[in-house]
Amino acid sequence: xxxxxxxxxxxxxxxxxxxxxxxxxxxxxxxxxxxxxxxxxxxxxxxxxxxxxxxxxxxxxxxxxxxxxxxxxxxxxxxxxxxxxxxxxxxxxxxxxxxxxxxxxxxxxxxxxxxxxxxxxxxxxxxxxxxxxxxxxxxxxxxxxxxxxxxxxxxxxxxxxxxxxxxxxxxxxxxxxxxxxxxxxxxxxxxxxxxxxxxxxxxxxxxxxxxxxxxxxxxxxxxxxxxxxxxxxxxxxxxxxxxxxxxxxxxxxxxxxxxxxxxxxxxxxxxxxxxxxxxxxxxxxxxxxxxxxxxxxxxxxxxxxxxxxxxxxxxxxxxxxxxxxxxxxxxxxxxxxxxxxxxxxxxxxxxxxxxxxxxxxxxxxxxxxxxxxxxxxxxxxxxxxxxxxxxxxxxxxxxxxxxxxxxxxxxxxxx
Amino acid sequence: xxxxxxxxxxxxxxxxxxxxxxxxxxxxxxxxxxxxxxxxxxxxxxxxxxxxxxxxxxxxxxxxxxxxxxxxxxxxxxxxxxxxxxxxxxxxxxxxxxxxxxxxxxxxxxxxxxxxxxxxxxxxxxxxxxxxxxxxxxxxxxxxxxxxxxxxxxxxxxxxxxxxxxxxxxxxxxxxxxxxxxxx
Numbered sequence: 033x034x035x036x037x038x039x040x041x042x043x044x045x046x047x048x049x050x051x052x053x054x055x056x057x058x059x060x061x062x063x064x065x066x067x068x069x070x071x072x073x074x075x076x077x078x079x080x081x082x083x084x085x086x087x088x089x090x091x092x093x094x095x096x097x098x099x100x101x102x103x104x105x106x107x108x109x110x111x112x113x114x115x116x117x118x119x120x121x122x123x124x125x126x127x128x129x130x131x132x133x134x135x136x137x138x139x140x141x142x143x144x145x146x147x148x149x150x151x152x153x154x155x156x157x158x159x160x161x162x163x164x165x166x167x168x169x170x171x172x173x174x175x176x177x178x179x180x181x182x183x184x185x186x187x188x189x190x191x192x193x194x195x196x197x198x199x200x201x202x203x204x205x206x207x208x209x210x211x212x213x214x215x216x217x218x219x220x221x222x223x224x225x226x227x228x229x230x231x232x233x234x235x236x237x238x239x240x241x242x243x244x245x246x247x248x249x250x251x252x253x254x255x256x257x258x259x260x261x262x263x264x265x266x267x268x269x270x271x272x273x274x275x276x277x278x279x280x281x282x283x284x285x286x287x288x289x290x291x292x293x294x295x296x297x298x299x300x301x302x303x304x305x306x307x308x309x310x311x312x313x314x315x316x317x318x319x320x321x322x323x324x325x326x327x328x329x330x331x332x333x334x335x336x337x338x339x340x341x342x343x344x345x346x347x348x349x350x351x352x353x354x355x356x357x358x359x360x361x362x363x364x365x366x367x368x369x370x371x372x373x374x375x376x377x378x379x380x381x382x383x384x385x386x387x388x389x390x391x392x393x394x395x396x397x398x399x400x401x402x403x404x405x406x407x408x409x410x411x412x413x414x415x416x417x418x419x420x421x422x423x424x425x426x427x428x429x430x431x432x433x434x435x436x437x438x439x440x441x442x443x444x445x446x447x
Numbered sequence: 448x449x450x451x452x453x454x455x456x457x458x459x460x461x462x463x464x465x466x467x468x469x470x471x472x473x474x475x476x477x478x479x480x481x482x483x484x485x486x487x488x489x490x491x492x493x494x495x496x497x498x499x500x501x502x503x504x505x506x507x508x509x510x511x512x513x514x515x516x517x518x519x520x521x522x523x524x525x526x527x528x529x530x531x532x533x534x535x536x537x538x539x540x541x542x543x544x545x546x547x548x549x550x551x552x553x554x555x556x557x558x559x560x561x562x563x564x565x566x567x568x569x570x571x572x573x574x575x576x577x578x579x580x581x582x583x584x585x586x587x588x589x590x591x592x593x594x595x596x597x598x599x600x601x602x603x604x605x606x607x608x609x610x611x612x613x614x615x616x617x618x619x620x621x622x623x624x625x626x627x628x629x630x631x
Contacts, residue, residue, distance in 0.1 A: 093488050097495075115496040118487035 059246065065264035066271055067252035069440045073147075074250060074271075075278035076140040081238065082279055083133045088231050090126040091175075098178065100224035102217045105180035106305040124294040130172050131297045132286050134320035137165060145358075146379055148367030149251040155359040157244035162356040164237045169321070171230035174223040176318060177215075181302030186315045188215045188223070194328075197342040214308060255367025256436055263436035314396060322393030323386050327351050329397045330409035347409065354416050361416060363424030371430040375423050382415045503631035505623070508562065516579045518567060521630045525567040525575055526618060527591070528628075531602060536560045538589060539603035549613045553603040556617050564630065565604040566618050569593040571611035576600060591615070 038044045038053065047053050057063040097116050099108040112119035141161070144150055150158035177188045192209045196202040211218030249258060258264055265271075289296065297319055301312045317325050331344040338346075354361075369376040385408055392405040433439035460468070494502075504521040506528060511517055516529040531539070539553040540560075557563050569576050571593065577583040578591035578600075586592030586599035588607045593600075598609030605614040620630045 089488065093491055096492065111495070111497060115498075117490040117493055117495060119491060119495070121487050122491055 059242075060272065061268045062266040064246070064267035065249070065258070065261065066267045067250055067258055067263060067436055068265045069252050069254060069436050070250060070271065070274075071253050072274075072278060073139070073143040073253075075275055076136050076143060077245075078275045079278060079282055080133065080136045080140055082282075083129060083136055084231065084234060084238065087126065087129045087133060088235075090122050090129060091228070091231065093122050094126055095228060098224075100178070100221050102180060102220055102306070105178060105220060109179045121290070124290045128286065128290050128294060128297065130175065131318070131320065132282075132289075133168065134172070136282075137168065138320070141165070141355075142383060144251075145382075146369050146376075147251055147253060148255050148362070148364075148369070150359045151362065151365075151367050152359065153248050154244070154251065157241060158359060159356050160237055160241040160244060162352065164234055164241060166352060167230055167234045167237060171227060171234065172318065172320070174227040174230070176302075177220065177223045178227060179302060180220065180306045182304045182306055182310075182312050183299045183302040183315070185215060185306035185308065186311055187317060188219065190315055191317075192219075194345050194348075197339075197345045199342065216308075251367060252436060253368060254370065254433060254436055254439055256433060256439070259435045259437075262441075316394055319390065319394070322391075323389035324348050324351060324393070326389040326393035326405045327409045327412065329393075330402075330405045332402065332406075347413075351412060354413070358416070358420070362420050364427060364429070366429040366432060371432050372423070372427060373430065374427045375420075378415065378419055378423065382412075385411050385415065503629055505627060505629045507627060509626040513561075518579050519630070521566075521618065526630055527563075527565045527567040527579060527604070527615075529563045529565075530561055531557075531563055535589065535602040539563075539601060539605075542601065542603075542605075546607070548606050551603075551605060551614060556603050556605075556614070558620070558622065562628070563602070563604060564617060564620055564628065565615040567591075567615065569595065569598055569611055570606065570613045570615065571596055571598050571609070576615075 038047055043053055054063070094112065097108060097112050097119065099105060109123070112123050114120075116122075144158065144161070173187070173191060177184045192206055192215065195205045195209060198205060207213065209219070210216065211222060249264075252258075299316065316322075325348075328344045328348040331340050331347050333343075334340055335343060364372065364375070366372055369379055388408045389405070389412065392401055392408060395401045397405075502522055504519060504526070506517075506519055508528070508530075511528065511530045513530050514532045514535075516527060518525045518527060520526070529535075536553075539557075542553075544550040544552065553560070567575055567579070572595060574593050574595035576586075576591035576593040576598070578585040584592045584594075586608075588599050588601035590600040590602045590604060590607075592598070593609065593611065596610050598611035599607045600611075600615055601607050603614075604617070606612070618630050620628050622628050
């Protein structure tokens with residue numbers, strides 16, 4: 033496609049100097065061959081990209097009216113809600129956009145787990161995805177601090193205190209993070225600066241993610257490599273239209289929440305201005321952190337010289353880092369769960385386990401919730417560290433089709 | 448995906464025409480939607496309600512003696528309020544309109560001849576002219592003098608000499624009673 037001829041002389045003139053039109057064509061145009069059998073789960077990658085843009089744009093407009101100072105932050109957010117034209121809409125878009133970003137990305141990740149998208153040759157693609165998830169978590173956490181409500185303040189206090197678990201230098205690190213001796217104005221200022229920076233770090237990671245994607249192209253529901261042109265269709269118009277349709281459905285759901293239930297996923301406590309002298313009865317992170325919060329709290333016992341506090345922090349970070357090692361933990365050469373009868377069942381158990389962890393993370397750490405949380409945490413690591421490697425050795429996959437076109441077109445013709 | 452079969456029953460449009468129609472209508476709806484989505488963001492940069500709430504200023508005139516001036520802030524800009532002397536009023540009303548670069552009679556610029564109210568921003572490049580405080584230069588015409596580029600304003604705030612293109616603007620104002628004026 034490098035020899036694409038353009039009729040328009042202006043386009044030809046630009047293309048000769050900066051080949052941006054052929055670049056776009058190879059990236060998301062008719063020059064990007066894509067497996068012909070992608071289902072709607074493959075919409076969530078481009079959807080995540082759109083949500084990132086929605087977050088950056090709405091965030092820039094919020095920043096025009098926000099004041100990063102402990103005396104004014106809460107009031108400036110209320111001013112956005114009441115006085116700034118459409119400020120309520122822009123803030124609710126940004127606030128719920130964060131939640132929807134995680135919804136979209138979690139579906140995207142579980143899609144990858146189900147169809148084995150992390151396997152060779154897409155390991156680096158997968159690792160960049162995990163890095164994006166980590167960057168998103170840091171961004172979301174710091175963004176949640178900015179309105180300077182009670183949950184902002186106490187969430188910041190609890191999460192920054194995680195680092196005090198590090199032996200020897202923990203307390204010094206926490207002081208460094210705070211820029212003082214508690215979460216205060218210096219903390220708010222640096223969180224604001226970093227919250228503005230991080231989306232662009234994410235954007236850079238996304239560029240790497242897409243670059244790696246375009247080397248070998250998308251995986252597909254069959255998990256079979258593309259063998260030739262008969263297995264592909266051009267990205268444009270087939271998947272641009274499919275992605276746009278999915279975007280339309282997404283925006284309807286998103287705007288329904290933004291306009292009818294904007295605070296459904298929030299906490300009322302965050303509409304109380306931060307008070308360093310009063311802790312809310314239940315400090316709960318935003319829903320998208322709950323499974324990890326449950327893992328953090330599950331470790332209530334010391335092991336050897338490691339105390340429970342440090343182990344909880346290690347377990348929480350490990351629960352994400354281990355995902356990056358998945359391409360090497362999973363030894364099965366078969367990608368798609370369609371042909372992995374055992375893995376398919378364990379996949380759904382793992383999904384339920386993650387939902388259970390999320391439920392436990394939202395409950396107070398007392399009574400029956402503690403052992404359930406511990407069991408769910410144990411199973412989380414069991415699945416990733418034991419079950420997946422064992423399945424690679426023991427499972428007998430179903431016969432795999434020779435090619436995408438053979439599996440997709442022939443049966444349709446036979447009907 | 449193998450939908451090569453031809454849809455029958457719509458004889459008026461060929462496939463190509465129907466496709467063009469769908470592309471154009473979809474693009475039109477998309478463009479309208481994008482414009483509507485952009486508006487809240489653009490409008491959010493216009494003055495907010497609390498900013499608009501500060502767009503009028505009330506001034507108590509009673510402490511101002513004849514010949515004195517005060518400067519008040521209105522919409523973030525200085526407003527000059529001068530209680531003119533009889534001489535100053537005579538100067539302002541007596542000037543032939545032909546001598547003025549931006550001709551305007553004094554009667555149009557002061558609702559009550561004694562009180563001259565002006566936006567104190569030079570019409571050249573936005574500096575604040577001198578002449579409000581005693582001892583400051585009032586320029587060649589006894590009004591105001593802009594030190595940035597040397598514009599001279601007379602006792603009616605009209606440009607007389609220098610690079611400024613027009614007279615100092617008179618804001619909208621209303622006398623609420625004998626000694627109170629509301630600007631804006």
